[in-house]
Amino acid sequence: MTEYSVLMPFLPRRPEQLLPYAALVEWTGARRLWQGQAMNIEPFQGFVSAAGAGFRIPTGLGVTLMPLRHPYEAAHQARSLAMATGEPVVAGFGPGGRSFQASLLGAPYRSPLTAVREYLTVVRELLAGRTVDFQGEYYSCRAGMTPAVAPRVELGLGVLRPAMARLAGEIADVAITWLTPASYLEGTVLPALREGAAAGERPVPRLAAIVPVALARPEREAHEMVLASNSPHMRAPHYIDMLRKAGIDIAGMELPDAARRMVEGGAFAHGDVGDIVARLDEYRKAGVDEIILNLTGVFNAHGAKAAMDDLKTILAAVARPA
Template sequence: MVAVKSRIAFSILVPTVPRRPEQILPFAALTAWTPAARLWQGQSLLVEPYQGFAHAAGAGFRVPVGLGVALMGLRNPYEAAGQARSLAAVTGHPVVAGFGPGAPAFQRAILGRPYPSPLTACREYLTAVRQLLGGGVVEVAGEYVNLTAQLTPTPAPPVELGLGVLRPGMARLAGEVADVAITWLTPAAYLRSSVVPALRAGAEAANRPMPRLTAIVPMALGRPDRTPVEIALASNAGHLQAPHYRDMLRRAGAGIGPDDSLEDAGKALVGCDGFLSGSPEQLAELVAEYADAGVDEIVINVTGVHALYGQQAALAELRTILAEVAR
């Protein structure tokens, strides 16, 4: 096996959108009983991640959790800060609360129009949430965020603020204002060449430490009866239809065009190692490239396996991969 840098952490993504909170429990248990560092979930419009994670804590699985990423248009910064701090209090662990603007179509549906400047919107949003978590009266009068408010002080583990990052502009902003930069579908080579330098530049401009880099990486064990492209599409078909993801993959050298078919997009994703497939030993080699690129935490994403083969297969896959890469 190729040794992965000892500093890197391995975590688990809940590989489905839960319709009932108890569906989270097997993955919370796996996080508690394995070397997994944290349990992650993306935005859900069914069981909200905050409530789902609180349910798991109430069921006895008080594990570190991360949200990667919650969509800003669904909650006022005051609620975002209060929810994240409440989750830290319920779990007893620091929470990574990641946020992002979402696709322009989502912004239009929720807000009436897309953000004219997503970077400005993210800067104002994270700044307001950070100030609220810091205590005291917060007064913000921005282009997108306007509030005068204070969270009632109470003891709780810290909340770390994350920002969803795909392209260099958002990465530079994350370097300036976030504690964690969170990526999705980003190949290791692209992180090394584009995202990490932008993160570093943003941090240097703001005279602060560079944020940690968390990469949520879709993967699956290779088997004779499986086709990597089929699993990749089962995991990420929605993302691969979004212009901003296609643009990121084009920048990453995937050779994907705006009008390419979904099948071609899936092949491009697999071809550029945005989706990983192979034996446990091969996955360990591919994961080592993320560590070498500067990633601090890899979140193992087996949503495609869950979608095609079910929960038990996904749990078995996670156990096998963790046993190999997290030695």
């Protein structure tokens, strides 16, 4: 059964800014509250602060960036969050961009796939309660964590293209995608996940898709919502390549025209409630296990109330309270 979740549509500067969205998850049919990497309020700490305010909800990190912390610290933070909330955690990781890697590590990963494999291997062993004796090209660890009882921590991996999807199939519990059309997930990502899982002789990871969405309203133009949500990604070569593979070629286009093509191609869900439900249903039929509603464009263009209104309307249509 496909679940529906909520992405924080902005990067909080104060922990109390998470509370309305945590309350939305607690009081509706939404499964969990997600946040990507933030350089203001650190996501692990923000979620713990929300738990301290009384909102103990399932959480997802989609994704935190590996160069910021050693895998031991990553495992410790993820387990601490699960212990503090009393709820399961999806701890998603990704290598970040090459310039970000170089700025923190001195040089980018020669092989991001190798770095990711090493990182998640160490984190998984530590979370399993085992003492790790691992020497890798990028990460090493000879330690174990103090035993503790905690809710389940699932390891997530940010996935965009087939090579990382195959690796996720081998080593992750959850594959987390961003801006990926349903057809691309069904035709490219899921087959690669299954291939990796078969190679690793393990279950196929759950697929969690972060889907940008905006309800049609008189004051909004669809392409403006796309630009308010994803204009940096539309300039990034790896996203341009993924969209091209998905049949949405925006290379060399002016951004407004590229945004219109993304709506037409299904990379951005826009329309009335019925249109949105139909578009999200494409993800369900494609095999997505968790659809994460991303209202960043609405928030950036029209503010917090507009984003919250859209979220409530969409959740009422797709996610019934338990």
